[in-house]
Amino acid sequence: MRFDEPVLLYGAGREARSTRAFLKARQPDLKIYVTVDSGEAGIEEAEFLAPAELKAAIAARRFGLIVKSPGVSRYKPIFDAARAAAIPVTSNLNLWGLAYRAGRRVIAITGTKGKSTTATLTHLMLEKSGIDAGLAGNVGLAPLDIADRHETVVFELSSYQTADMSFLPDIAGLTNLYPEHVDWHGSVARYFADKLHLISREGDFRVGLGAGAATNALVLAAVSDHRRLLPPLPRTEDDALTVAVTASRLKGAHNLDNARLAAQLALAAGATREGIAEGIAAFQPLPHRLEEHRFGETLFVDDSISTTPEATKAALAAYHGRRIALIAGGHEREQDYGELVRLIEGHGVTTLVCLPVTGFRLAQAAHAAAPGVEVVPAHDLTEGMQGLAGRRGRFDTVILSPGAPSYNQFKNFEERGDRFVALARELFATSQ
Incomplete structure (x- = not known):
């Protein structure tokens, strides 16, 4: 080249x-x-x-x-x-395709949510099965940095990358599909088309679908030949996987779905049952994704990476039975929060801190749909956390799962999560 x-x-x-x-x-x-x-x-x-x-x-x-x-x-x-x-x-990804694609097995994974966890799990399962595999894309290395180091490369790809991806994978995985990133793509329809570009092209590659994708009509229409779809895990293997996930650091039903898809993809690439179990056991939660901290008597969950209502719903489901203070809201992307607000009371939310800008819409909807939830409007995260410090008898768990991007008030979701943990330590580390 x-x-x-x-x-x-x-x-x-x-x-x-x-x-x-x-x-x-x-x-x-x-x-x-x-x-x-x-x-x-x-x-x-x-x-x-x-x-x-x-x-x-x-x-x-x-x-x-x-x-x-x-x-x-x-x-x-x-x-x-x-x-x-x-x-x-x-793009960097397409230059990798020109320079290094030949002679390598490529597993490409995308989806609105869960793609990082699924890609990380797939990579771990392959490594624990003795397969020479690397991880690149949004997690791991940039594509050109991984170069030709591994015989198998697992790519975690955003819609920004799948939109104009010029080469085909050997195995593709799609976790789910919800509206997101409309500001980048220009419309929901274009976002869906750009995301589905990974699996909609003609080719001899296999396709694995997560639980949220397998029942989506748009996804199923994108896979023109359903013979390319990977089969579900056999019952015995699914039971073993469920046991392994229950004993692991993976929390919530959504992560069980992610592990199932990862196992499908890894098995298609030659992984063993033992390698799948060891990969699940080795998984470490990604930073700012259901990351737990305890200060005083309160559990704090940093899920700052949550940028969609669906991600927030998954976070709440992962803490069933807890009395929850939810902190939500962020940059406006015109996402629909109706379903999220209707279920918060049933998921144990007692207190809802609403951050600008989408928090204004959340607060209005919560007053109508969840009258038993105390709504705490806040101009910023500091004010919201200070408001919770004076209401600590109402909850045992505080979850930052904004359901919106961060960059109206923070540089990125990492900065938002770090600030949340720092405020939790400052305000709750000592009993009052």
């Missing part, structure tokens, strides 16, 4: 740095440009191009390829201008 013209990196995050290292190793003297819509453009040995300069740069063909970071929407008009000028737009 050789690049005859300069390359523009659109974005300057983890994948952009990975792409820069790949290009430098291949062609040390290749001219590299970088542009960002916001933030720092700190890419080594790259010339910065302001977004306002891109249209003129495209017209002048100052570069012959654009490598787009996942967080940059492929539907930005500037990419239409690039394609019209015969300048291709690609």
